[in-house]
Amino acid sequence: MVCYSLFQEMSFNCSLWQENSMFVKRFAFAKFSEVHGECSLLFTLVLFMFLVSLTGNVLITLAIWMNPALHTPMYFFLANLSLLEIGYTCSVIPKILQSLVSEARGISWEGCATQMFFFIFFAMAFDRYMAICAPLHYVTRMGGGVCVQLAMVSWGMACIVGLGQTNFIFSLNFCGPCEINHFFCDLPRLLALVCGDTSHNKVAIFVAAVLCISSPFLLIIASYGRILAAVLVMPSPEVRHKALSTCSSLLLVVTLFYGSTSTTYLMPKPSHSPGADKHLAIFYTVVTSMLNPIIYSLWNKEVKAALWRTLGRLKFLTMDR
Numbered sequence: 001m002v003c004y005s006l007f008q009e010m011s012f013n014c015s016l017w018q019e020n021s022m023f024v025k026r027f028a029f030a031k032f033s034e035v036h037g038e039c040s041l042l043f044t045l046v047l048f049m050f051l052v053s054l055t056g057n058v059l060i061t062l063a064i065w066m067n068p069a070l071h072t073p074m075y076f077f078l079a080n081l082s083l084l085e086i087g088y089t090c091s092v093i094p095k096i097l098q099s100l101v102s103e104a105r106g107i108s109w110e111g112c113a114t115q116m117f118f119f120i121f122f123a124m125a126f127d128r129y130m131a132i133c134a135p136l137h138y139v140t141r142m143g144g145g146v147c148v149q150l151a152m153v154s155w156g157m158a159c160i161v162g163l164g165q166t167n168f169i170f171s172l173n174f175c176g177p178c179e180i181n182h183f184f185c186d187l188p189r190l191l192a193l194v195c196g197d198t199s200h201n202k203v204a205i206f207v208a209a210v211l212c213i214s215s216p217f218l219l220i221i222a223s224y225g226r227i228l229a230a231v232l233v234m235p236s237p238e239v240r241h242k243a244l245s246t247c248s249s250l251l252l253v254v255t256l257f258y259g260s261t262s263t264t265y266l267m268p269k270p271s272h273s274p275g276a277d278k279h280l281a282i283f284y285t286v287v288t289s290m291l292n293p294i295i296y297s298l299w300n301k302e303v304k305a306a307l308w309r310t311l312g313r314l315k316f317l318t319m320d321r
Contacts, residue, residue, distance in 0.1 A: 025108070025109050026106055026107070026108050026109060026178065027106065027107050027108075027109070027112055027174075027178055027179070027180050027185070027190075027193075028105050028106045028107075028178055028179045028180065029095075029099045029105040029106075029107070029179070029180050029182060029183050029184070030105075030179050030180065030181045030182065030183070031099075031105070032099065032100055032183060032278060039100045039101060040100075040101065042100055042282075043097060043100040043101050046093065046096060046097060046100070046282065046286055047097055049286045049287065049289070049290040050089060050093045050097070050286060050289075050290075052290045052293075052294070053085065053089050053286070053289040053290045053292070053293060054086060054089065054090075056290075056292075056293025056294060056297065057082040057083075057085045057086045057289075057292075057293050058082075058086065059293075059297075059307055059310065059311070060078065060079065060082045060293055060296060060297060060303065060307070061079050061082045061083060061086075062310050062314075063303065063306040063307045063309070063310040064076075064078065064079040064082075064303075064306065065079065066306075066309075066310050066313065067306040067309060067310070069302070069306070070302065070303075070306055073146075073147050075302075075303075076147045076151075077147065077151075078296060078303075080151050080154075081292070082292075082293065082296075084122050085122075085289050085292055085293070087118065087121075087122040088119070088122035088123060088285075088289065089285065089286070089289045091115060091118035091119045091121075091122055092115065092119055092184040092285050093285060093286060095107070095115065095183070095184055096183045096184060096285070096286075099183040100183070105183075107185065109170070109174075112170075112180075112185040112190070113166055113170045113185075115184060115185045116165070116166050116169070116170075116185045116186075116187065116190070117162045117163065117166040118162070119184065119185070119186075120158070120161060120162040120165050120166065120187075121158045121159055121161075121162035122158070123158075161208075161212065165187065165208065168201075168204070169187055169190055169191065169194075169201075172191075172194045172195070172198075172201070173194065173195045173196075174190075174193045174194055174195070175193075175194075175195040177193065178193075180193070182277065182278060182281070183278060183281070184281075184285075186277075186281070187205060188202075188205065188264075188265065189277075191205065205265075206265075206266070209265040209266055210266065213258060213261050213262055213265060213266065214262070214266070216258075217254070217258040217262070220254055220258075224247060224250075224251060227243075227247055228244075228247070231243045231244055231247070245299075246299050249295045249299060250295060252291075253288050253291045253292060253295060256283055256284075256287060256288050256291075257283070257284050257288040260280040260281075260283040260284040261280075261284045263280055264277055264280050264281065264284075
């Protein structure tokens, strides 16, 4: 995924991109800003957040894998989430970084379809309602087999949705212009390049967005409502404060992610500009992905201890070589 993002053949000659056909075969990403300093600053910030996200998620995955004490359902799902975050960020951020500092902002038809599939695939999250709302029943309800089955269902459904949405948009004819007014292959912006009337397609995308964005968000809010009700009746003020602090941090990330994606995919397009979409995309592709490993590691003593043990083992292996 990183390779195809970084090494696509680049050109801004639309006549070559159309390859003597009436249909666009290659695309170009629009420039983020005409102000060079703004692009350079954003490149630095995005690169920093990407490296923090990638490093944090890789370390969390290794820590859980290398420490048998963390081989429990809760940490199984945390490792699964970290793997999803790694794939999610690697599917779009390398191309974003390239588009910010390079004049070579092109991507082939096949590369664009591949990027869209992986973006949708990794963006899909599986339903962790049982894990959140019934933590006292992990042993009885969430055995190892059930965890694996839930993960397989979530990845399988994400694959089906990703293939369906990608096939849906790339079965249409693109007749120009060749420039995507974004910095990755986002479905609404690609639809703007399709020939003919796309009103039915827009309705289908809106319905899919409601199902994939609004429904999980409402389930998460409902589950945290149950958590809040349980926390408020805890007898210990210290435990209650710690639980509320952890939940508030997680809810902040959830709100940032679903708030920015809802504004992008569910709000009427005249209500916000393409420039606003680009800034919102930074939140749901970069900012939340950076915050997740920080929150999961800093607010969890077991994960922090496992991370230090893992770093010690990795250092020992490196010195031993």
